[in-house]
Amino acid sequence: MKNSKLVTRIGTLLSAGLLAGSLAAPAMAEEKVSFSLAWTIYVGWMPWQYAEDSGIMKKWADKYDIEVDIVQVNDYIESINQYTAGQFDGVVATSMDGLSIPAASGVDSTALIVGDYSDGNDGLVSKDAASIKDLEGETVHLVELSVSHYLLVRALDSVGLEERDINVVNISDADLVSAFQTDDVRHVATWNPLLSEIESFPGATKLFDSSQIPGHIKDLALVKTETLQDNPALGKALVGAWYEVMDILKSDTEEGRKARAQLGQASGTDLAGYEAQLAATHMFWEPADAVTFINSKQAREAMDSVRQFSFDKGLLGQGAQSPDFVGIEFPDGGVMGDKGNIKFRFNDSFMKMAADGSL
Numbered sequence: 001m002k003n004s005k006l007v008t009r010i011g012t013l014l015s016a017g018l019l020a021g022s023l024a025a026p027a028m029a030e031e032k033v034s035f036s037l038a039w040t041i042y043v044g045w046m047p048w049q050y051a052e053d054s055g056i057m058k059k060w061a062d063k064y065d066i067e068v069d070i071v072q073v074n075d076y077i078e079s080i081n082q083y084t085a086g087q088f089d090g091v092v093a094t095s096m097d098g099l100s101i102p103a104a105s106g107v108d109s110t111a112l113i114v115g116d117y118s119d120g121n122d123g124l125v126s127k128d129a130a131s132i133k134d135l136e137g138e139t140v141h142l143v144e145l146s147v148s149h150y151l152l153v154r155a156l157d158s159v160g161l162e163e164r165d166i167n168v169v170n171i172s173d174a175d176l177v178s179a180f181q182t183d184d185v186r187h188v189a190t191w192n193p194l195l196s197e198i199e200s201f202p203g204a205t206k207l208f209d210s211s212q213i214p215g216h217i218k219d220l221a222l223v224k225t226e227t228l229q230d231n232p233a234l235g236k237a238l239v240g241a242w243y244e245v246m247d248i249l250k251s252d253t254e255e256g257r258k259a260r261a262q263l264g265q266a267s268g269t270d271l272a273g274y275e276a277q278l279a280a281t282h283m284f285w286e287p288a289d290a291v292t293f294i295n296s297k298q299a300r301e302a303m304d305s306v307r308q309f310s311f312d313k314g315l316l317g318q319g320a321q322s323p324d325f326v327g328i329e330f331p332d333g334g335v336m337g338d339k340g341n342i343k344f345r346f347n348d349s350f351m352k353m354a355a356d357g358s359l
Contacts, residue, residue, distance in 0.1 A: 030226075030230050030231075032066075032234075034066070034067045034069070035066065035067065035089040035090070035227075035231070035234050036068070036070075036087075036089055037071065037088060037090040037238065038071050038073045038091045039071070039073070040074070040076040041072070041266075042076075042191070043280075044115050044121075044281055045219065046263040046266065047246065047249060047263070048092065049263065050259055051241045051244075054259075060237040060240040061237045063240070064236055064237050077097070077101075079093075080093050080097055080098075080102065083222070084101055084102040084105050089224055090221060090222055090223040090224070090234075091222050092115075092221055093220055094218060094219060095302075096217070096309070097146075098220055099306065100145075103326050103343040104310070104316045104317050104320070105317070107343065108225040108226065108342070109224060109225060110225045110228050110345045111294075111344075112222065112228065112235055112351075113221035113238065113239060113242055113351065114219075114284060114346070115219045115283070115290070117214065117217055118147075118191070119211045119280055119281055120281075121192040121195065121277060121280045122147060122148060122189075122190070122195065122209060123151070123195045123199070123209035123210065124152060124188075124209070125180075125189075125198050125207065126205050127203055127204060128186060130205065132158065132159045135156070136166065137165070138166055138186065139166070139186070140169070140188065141170075141179060141180075141187065142170070142188060142190065144168065148189040148190050149168070149189070150306065151209075151210060152168070153309060154212075155207065173194060176188060177194055177198060193269055193273070193277065195209075196277070211280070214298070215282075215298045216302040216305060221242070223235070235347075236359050239287070239351060239354050242354075249263075250285040260274050260278070287351040288351075288355040290351050291351050294346050295330070299330075303336065304336060307323045307328065307337070311323040324337040325341065326341060326342075326343050327341050328344045329344070330346050331349075
């Protein structure tokens with residue numbers, strides 16, 4: 001379906017790809033002392049604000065004689081576009097968006113931290129359908145080409161339907177809640193905190209959520225591969241700060257409750273609201289758990305499903321003749337896709353350092 005959102009997204013991807021072509025040229029190793037990481041509001045990424053506000057990020061950066069600026073960007077896709085264009089050294093993103101925007105545009109990126117996967121934070125809600133099968137011939141509103149779109153396709157697949165059996169209408173996430181209050185919008189797919197608001201509407205029924213596709217919507221901290229290779233101190237500082245914050249947020253202590261309440265308020269809710277979102281998120285509180293997950297068969301199968309969707313939707317670019325266009329490297333050195341075009345990597349070495357207490 002053609003609309004301004006889709007055209008804008010494709011135009012952005014193409015322009016990012018042209019820019020990335022110049023960025024991909026051979027470059028001399030560059031040691032740096034100042035870095036930046038872009039983040040946007042979402043339950044699994046709010047810990048970066050706490051790392052910044054509490055001074056934990058600065059403490060770890062000082063340990064390695066570097067500076068790390070944690071920068072909030074209001075628009076999620078724009079933050080990834082800016083990272084792709086070279087304005088940030090790192091960004092938080094889902095695995096699908098990390099693959100379909102920077103990696104597909106030629107920017108070699110490394111997943112330094114596997115923070116969590118959505119375990120109910122993304123869902124499909126209806127005013128009047130009692131089951132997914134009831135959506136046949138209906139119209140679903142969502143942010144097109146997003147993880148909500150991916151979730152919808154997986155939901156339809158679970159009952160033998162395909163996207164062509166329904167109508168998909170693109171809508172901005174900023175307009176989604178208000179649109180659901182109108183008679184014209186009957187079914188939507190979205191993520192928290194919007195999902196919680198929509199579910200609370202009288203008569204609303206959640207038909208499907210991300211807990212039914214565990215591990216598919218992964219939240220990552222990405223950094224440019226070359227930057228990480230030239231500056232391993234960046235990886236150590238980011239991972240060290242992240243897991244110190246994890247220790248605080250997971251704790252049933254006054255400090256932990258205050259931290260969760262602070263992040264709840266910062267994300268537009270409160271302590272109870274933020275804890276409810278955490279309950280729908282499979283957080284990898286311990287680095288060892290993240291390492292185990294990203295080396296699992298489950299993680300590989302989920303990534304294969306994501307790349308197939310990305311190819312089907314044209315998100316891997318005009319030059320992609322198959323889902324294998326972009327090579328995806330896993331921690332054991334195994335590659336899914338083109339070994340000659342590896343642009344997306346999962347690196348567990350820094351998380352292992354955190355697990356071993358060797359940072």
